[in-house]
Amino acid sequence: MVNIPGIGAAAGIAIARAFIMQQAALTVEKKNGLEAEGELARLAQALDRARGEVNTLKEKTLERLGAEKAEIFEAHLLVLNDPELIGPVEEKIRTEQVNAEYALQEVASEFITMFENMKSPYLRERAADMRDVTRRVLAHLLGVRITDLAAIDEEVILVAEDLTPSDTAQLNRTYVKGFTTNIGGRTSHSAIMAPSLEIPAVVGTKSVMEQVQDGDLLILDGIGGVVIRDPDEETLELYRRKGQEYEAQRAEWAKLKHEPTATADGHHVELAANIGTPADVAGVLDNGGEAVGLYRTEFLYMGRDKMPSEKEQFQAYKAVLEKMEGKPVVVRTLDIGGDKELPYLELPKEMNPFLGYRAVRLCLDRQDIFRTQLRALLRASVYGELRIMFPMIATLDEFRQSKALLLEERAKLQAEGIEVAESIQLGIMVEIPSTAVLADQFAKEVDFFSIGTNDLIQYTMAADRMNERVSYLYQPYNPSILRLVKMVIDAAHKEGRWVGMCGEMAGDRNAIPILVGLGLDEFSMSASSILPARSLIAKLRLEDARKLASEALECGTAQEVLELVSAAVGSLQ
Numbered sequence: 001m002v003n004i005p006g007i008g009a010a011a012g013i014a015i016a017r018a019f020i021m022q023q024a025a026l027t028v029e030k031k032n033g034l035e036a037e038g039e040l041a042r043l044a045q046a047l048d049r050a051r052g053e054v055n056t057l058k059e060k061t062l063e064r065l066g067a068e069k070a071e072i073f074e075a076h077l078l079v080l081n082d083p084e085l086i087g088p089v090e091e092k093i094r095t096e097q098v099n100a101e102y103a104l105q106e107v108a109s110e111f112i113t114m115f116e117n118m119k120s121p122y123l124r125e126r127a128a129d130m131r132d133v134t135r136r137v138l139a140h141l142l143g144v145r146i147t148d149l150a151a152i153d154e155e156v157i158l159v160a161e162d163l164t165p166s167d168t169a170q171l172n173r174t175y176v177k178g179f180t181t182n183i184g185g186r187t188s189h190s191a192i193m194a195p196s197l198e199i200p201a202v203v204g205t206k207s208v209m210e211q212v213q214d215g216d217l218l219i220l221d222g223i224g225g226v227v228i229r230d231p232d233e234e235t236l237e238l239y240r241r242k243g244q245e246y247e248a249q250r251a252e253w254a255k256l257k258h259e260p261t262a263t264a265d266g267h268h269v270e271l272a273a274n275i276g277t278p279a280d281v282a283g284v285l286d287n288g289g290e291a292v293g294l295y296r297t298e299f300l301y302m303g304r305d306k307m308p309s310e311k312e313q314f315q316a317y318k319a320v321l322e323k324m325e326g327k328p329v330v331v332r333t334l335d336i337g338g339d340k341e342l343p344y345l346e347l348p349k350e351m352n353p354f355l356g357y358r359a360v361r362l363c364l365d366r367q368d369i370f371r372t373q374l375r376a377l378l379r380a381s382v383y384g385e386l387r388i389m390f391p392m393i394a395t396l397d398e399f400r401q402s403k404a405l406l407l408e409e410r411a412k413l414q415a416e417g418i419e420v421a422e423s424i425q426l427g428i429m430v431e432i433p434s435t436a437v438l439a440d441q442f443a444k445e446v447d448f449f450s451i452g453t454n455d456l457i458q459y460t461m462a463a464d465r466m467n468e469r470v471s472y473l474y475q476p477y478n479p480s481i482l483r484l485v486k487m488v489i490d491a492a493h494k495e496g497r498w499v500g501m502c503g504e505m506a507g508d509r510n511a512i513p514i515l516v517g518l519g520l521d522e523f524s525m526s527a528s529s530i531l532p533a534r535s536l537i538a539k540l541r542l543e544d545a546r547k548l549a550s551e552a553l554e555c556g557t558a559q560e561v562l563e564l565v566s567a568a569v570g571s572l573q
């Protein structure tokens with residue numbers, strides 16, 4: 001029995017024999033002295049066929065998995081029609097008189113290397129699009145058939161180096177019980193596609209292709225993120241049971257999709273989702289999200305070489321508001337800096353970027369950037385229930401200045417005759433300890449708080465959230481963090497304001513009972529955590545949660561809190 005750890009990309013348990021996906025070798029040789037016209041015609045024909053195939057895949061995906069997933073193939077079509085790629089390939093064929101496959105491979109690999117070296121994980125993953133499309137065109141040029149995954153007709157777990165979006169779209173769920181790959185991270189396309197395929201997946205194992213052979217018996221645990229080869233009878237039995245339990249749980253969660261969120265004794269809270277792009281809204285609604293509690297607008301600014309225009313931003317905000325059909329949407333203004341860089345801003349390197357020129361600090365300085373975003377938001381405000389939130393607020397002055405700029409832009413728009421929503425709630429992220437401590441003063445001026453525990457923990461514990469070596473200090477359950485959270489909630493409620501939380505802690509099943517007990521009003525988390533959280537909350541009683549919270553506040557260490565809450569959560573199962 002061998003354990004092969006990886007990243008759980010889609011929950012669930014599968015037990016079946018391995019089917020190893022061998023990538024057809026696409027060996028390209030350079031041929032010189034060829035007639036350019038002939039090669040250009042071959043290239044055009046291969047591109048045409050590839051477009052035809054991608055169109056079919058796009059339609060199939062649209063039908064089976066929905067518009068959001070089909071967008072991946074839209075991106076492939078853009079690559080297939082991109083003059084910046086095709087132009088240089090044709091140029092190479094003409095000037096060097098080489099074969100089309102050689103010219104394509106040379107030019108595409110330059111692009112792929114360029115994408116792979118980009119800082120942003122999102123852009124690095126785009127190298128996969130380029131690789132997928134290039135393989136498809138090369139296969140046509142070389143007359144090689146790419147593995148037909150749709151033809152698998154017995155129950156298997158698919159094992160592959162990586163799965164391209166084209167591969168995942170072809171998988172037949174009746175037979176493919178799960179998949180696992182060597183490469184891929186949390187933002188890889190195979191990981192993004194996996195949950196909607198509704199089969200478990202473990203990606204990024206680094207070695208599953210080397211450790212597994214065709215026909216080996218595998219357990220794939222998409223919850224724990226592990227693949228087990230040649231399991232013994234006892235392990236098999238354990239995972240069969242786990243699989244059944246998970247399926248039963250899923251069925252129970254699904255029933256809660258349209259239910260309000262409340263404790264067993266009727267205390268209501270709101271379960272919202274964190275999103276990064278308008279395309280994420282489908283997942284929010286699919287998982288019964290009651291609101292968007294954090295729309296990270298940074299992604300609009302990343303992966304490009306200049307600022308998004310007011311119009312582009314307006315369209316994105318409007319799309320989210322419209323798709324949410326009147327449910328609240330908290331949009332956070334630009335939170336760039338720290339681990340998120342914008343190369344085109346050409347900011348000097350800093351010794352401590354997390355303590356540096358970032359988020360609202362940058363926006364108040366670069367008012368051109370900030371005002372454009374505020375105008376776009378104000379213009380979109382008439383399309384739904386918009387709430388605006390400023391990140392990294394450390395002082396009351398920063399909030400007042402941000403609000404003043406917003407009011408100025410509002411007045412300008414109104415003078416231009418552009419319609420703006422009557423009232424827009426204005427809030428701040430509480431992610432800097434100074435703001436948590438002074439929450440009573442902030443509460444007099446803001447409409448709401450959203451506690452950003454990802455940063456609040458790093459600043460309170462003085463432990464860089466990206467630094468593995470100090471990750472032991474990253475302690476959501478530390479009583480110091482719980483006391484700060486309590487201070488913020490109490491201060492807000494005293495002034496009649498609501499408090500949300502949009503850091504990872506909000507979706508943590510061990511933290512949820514304490515947060516309910518502390519009186520948190522809104523929990524914003526990844527969409528896939530919503531239904532499990534609703535189910536957990538429905539089993540709590542407010543009085544018990546309050547008692548648990550007050551006991552947790554009196555603990556000395558994070559470990560003590562965890563033990564306390566694990567016992568309480570365990571007894572609810």
Ligand code: PEP
Nearest residue numbers: 431452453454455502503
């Ligand atoms: C946070 O700090 O908790 C938060 C939600 O913001 P981000 O993770 O984008 O810094």
Ligand code: MG
Nearest residue numbers: 431452454455
């Ligand atoms: Mg933050």
